Amino acid sequence: MSLPSSTPRFVRRTEDGRKLAVPLDGAPVLGSSDDADIRLPYKGVSGRHAVVESFNGSIVLRDLGSANGTWVNGDRITTRRLLNGDSVRIGTVSLEFRDAGSRTPPKSSGLARADSSSGRYSEDTPHKISGRVRLPRTLAVATLIEIILLAGNAVITSAAGWTGLGSWLSVPLLGVLAAGVDVLKQKSVSEASASKRSQAQARGHEPKTMPAAALLIGVLVMGGGGLAAMTGVRFISGYVTGNEDGVERLIGPAEVTASGLRMTVTSVKQTPHFTRVELVVQSSISHSLEVMLHGGNCLLSSPDGTTIEADDGRSRWSSGIPPGATRRGTVTFQEHLPNTQTTASLSFNHIFGSGFEGPRSITVPNIQLRSLPG
Secondary structure, X not given: OOOOOOOOEEEXXXXXXXXXXXXXXOOOEEEOOOOOOEEOOXXXXXXXXXXXXXXXOEEEEEEOOOOOOEEEOOEEEOEEEOOOOOEEEEOOEEEEEXXXXXXXXXXXXXXXXXXXXXXXXXXXXXXXXXXXXXXXHHHHHHHHHHHHHHHHHHHHHHHHOXXXXXXXXXXXXXXXXXXXXXXXHHHHHHHHOHHHHXXXXXXXXXXXXXXXXXXXXXXXXXXXXXXXXHHHHHHHHHHHHOOOOOEEOEOOOEEEEEOOEEEEEEXXXXXXXXXXXXXXXXXXXXXXXXXXXXXXXEEEEOOOOOEEEEOOOOOEOOOEEOOOOEXXXXXXXXXXXXXXXOEEEEEEOOOEEOOOOOOOOEEEEEEEEOOOOO
C-alpha cells in the first residue's frame, strides 16, 4: 500500500520480506479479536491490546491493560507520544511508526496519561528493566554459603577446641559479601542481555527487584539472619562440646611435683556453663601412667566445700602419659566454683601405672583465683 509520507502509519515487514503499511485513521484499536480495527492474530497479542489516538496533532499509543504489555523502543509503556521511526512491539509483532511530521522529540517532563475523554495528555516515564536481579536466587546463594561456613566452624572448633569469636563472625560477613557479589553479577548479566530481558518481561516474567533494593535486602537478611544463626549455632556447638569462651580466673600458674610427676595448672576459665582448666603434665618416670577423668576421678574443690566433677565427654584430655613425656590438655568441669572463692585445689584420686614408680594420686593445692562479681 502506497501512502503519502505525511500520513501517520505503522509499517510491518511481512513473512515474504515485503513492507506492509497500515494507515492510522481515526482511533484504531490493535488486537487479536475480530472486532479490532487493526487485527493482529499472533502470539502474545491481547484481544483489545492497544489504541492509537490523536491529540493536538500528535499520535499517541495507549495500552488497554494488555496481558503482556505494549513496548516502544524497548520500554514498556502505558501511554506514549509516537515519533517518526519509533519501534513498537505488541506481543510477537514488531511495527515501525512512520510520520514525517513528528521528527523532533517534544520536551516533556512529569508523569501522566492520555485521556481522550478529558483532553489531557503528558508522557509516561519509561519502565526500564536494566539492572534487575532475582532476589530469591541471591538469598539462596548467600544462605548456602552461610550454612557451609556454620557447619565448618562447628566441626573445626569442636576438633581444635577453639573458643574465640573471630571465625564465627566470618559467617554473616561472608554471607553479606556473597549476596552483594551475586547482586552485582546478576546486574552485569542483565545489562549485557537487555533484548532477552525485554522478551522475558513481555511474557510476564519480569524480575521485580532493583539492584539497590536487592542489595539492601541481602545485607539485612544475610547480615541479620547470619548473625542470628551464627549466635545460635555457636551457642549449641559450645554447649555440646564444652568449647565456650569465658573469663580467666587464674592469677598465676600453680604446680605440684609428686614421685616424678609434675602437674601445672596454667588456666582456669569460667564460661557461661562450665569451668575449663588447662593442665601441663610432665613425667620423668620410666613407665606409662594413666591419669583418667571418668568415674569422679578428677575433682576441682574450693575451701567452702564446693566440689565439681570433670566431664570426660567435654574435656580435651589424653589420659595416657608415656614414659618421660609431656602432655597438655583441657579438663572441662560441669559447673562453677563460687565467684567469691579465691583459692581452689585440683585432684586426681587415682593414678594407674604399669610399674612401681610414680604417685598413686596427685593434688595441685592453693590455686589462686580472682573473685568475680555476682
